[in-house]
Amino acid sequence: MKDQLIELLKVYFDNSLPDFQHLEGKVLFEKKIKKEYIVKADSHSRDFYFILNGYVRTYYQAAKGEEITTDILGKGEMTASIYSLLKGEPAYENIQCVTDCVVCRISEKQFEELALQNATWYMLSMKFLKAALLKKEERIIDFARLKANERYVNLLTQRPDILQNVPVQYIASYLGVKPESLSRIRNQSTFS
Numbered sequence: 001m002k003d004q005l006i007e008l009l010k011v012y013f014d015n016s017l018p019d020f021q022h023l024e025g026k027v028l029f030e031k032k033i034k035k036e037y038i039v040k041a042d043s044h045s046r047d048f049y050f051i052l053n054g055y056v057r058t059y060y061q062a063a064k065g066e067e068i069t070t071d072i073l074g075k076g077e078m079t080a081s082i083y084s085l086l087k088g089e090p091a092y093e094n095i096q097c098v099t100d101c102v103v104c105r106i107s108e109k110q111f112e113e114l115a116l117q118n119a120t121w122y123m124l125s126m127k128f129l130k131a132a133l134l135k136k137e138e139r140i141i142d143f144a145r146l147k148a149n150e151r152y153v154n155l156l157t158q159r160p161d162i163l164q165n166v167p168v169q170y171i172a173s174y175l176g177v178k179p180e181s182l183s184r185i186r187n188q189s190t191f192s
Contacts, residue, residue, distance in 0.1 A: 004052050004053075004102075005023075005027070005029075005050065005052060005104050008050070008052065008075070008076050009050075009124070011076065023114075026106055026107075026110040026111075026113070026114065027104050027105065027106045027110075028104070028105045028106075029052075029102065029103075029104055029105075030102070030103050030104075030105055031100070031101070031102055032054070032097045032100065032101040032102070032103060033097065033100055034097055034098065034099055034100050035096060035097060035098075036096070036097050036101075037094060037095065037096050037097075038056060038079065038095040038096065038097065038103065039080075039081045039084070039091050039093075039094065039095040040091070040094055041060065041061065041090070041091055041092055041093060041094050042090045042091065042092075043084075043090055043091055044084055044088075044089075044090055044091070045080065045081040045084040045085065045091050046084075046085065046107055046108050046109070047080065047105050047106065047107050047108065048078055048079075048080045048085075048105070048106050048107075048108065048111060048128075049078065049079050049080060049095070049103045049104070049105050050077075050078050050103065050104040050106075051073055051074060051075055051076065051077050051078070051079065051101060051102075051103055052075065052101075052102040052103060052104055053075055053100075053101060053102040054074070054075070054097060054098075054099040054100055054101030054102065054103075055072060055073065055074045055097070055098045055099045055101070055162070055165055055166050056072075056073050056074075056079055056095055056096060056097050056098060056101060057069050057071065057072050057073075057095075057096055057098050057166070057170050057174070058070050058071040058072075058073075058079065058093050058094070058095050059093060059094055059096065059170075059173070060092060060093045060094070061094075067173060068173055069170050069171075069173035069174040070093065070174070071135070071139075071174070072098075072159075072162050072166055072170065072171070072174055074159075074161060074162065074165070078128045078132070079095055080095075081093065081095065082132070085108055098165075098166050098167060098170055099165060099166075111125065142154065143176060148175055148176060148177045148181065148185060149185045149188060151175050151176070152175055152182070152185045152186070155171070155174075155175065168182060168183075
């Protein structure tokens with residue numbers, strides 16, 4: 001699993017690879033099963049999770065009990081309850097595996113220690129933060145300016161792996177539609 005982590009991280013480091021020896025004792029590799037929680041709402045979370053394999057979703061429970069999926073992440077992406085990390089308060093969202101997963105967990109404290117030892121690790125954290133902010137902003141803009149079928153086409157174009165590996169009810173929620181509406185959108189896109 002360590003070799004798999006290093007190969008995925010190399011994508012983010014351009015030509016300035018850090019000493020991966022510093023990872024020893026700082027990261028934990030965990031196998032998670034489908035539907036297992038990485039972070040539960042109302043719990044404190046001080047860890048970052050790097051997805052080595054599988055898919056997770058971030059969601060919150062709406063007032064009427066409906067689950068609203070706010071993010072879907074896969075191999076090579078980082079997830080965390082940023083709210084809980086930054087505010088020191090309980091998470092308001094759940095992070096749940098939608099497939100069996102392998103994740104690498106590192107505490108915020110351990111990651112800060114890595115960043116202090118080598119600026120390249122600090123740059124990695126900035127890349128993850130920038131990617132997360134950009135993804136959130138693009139999602140907000142897409143919801144403001146695109147119709148549901150256009151959001152679906154974007155997802156199909158940018159992340160076809162999600163459509164092939166994540167259950168339809170989570171994809172529908174992520175796109176802001178009901179599953180039956182997503183079926184119609186998919187059928188229309190097939191004939192376009």
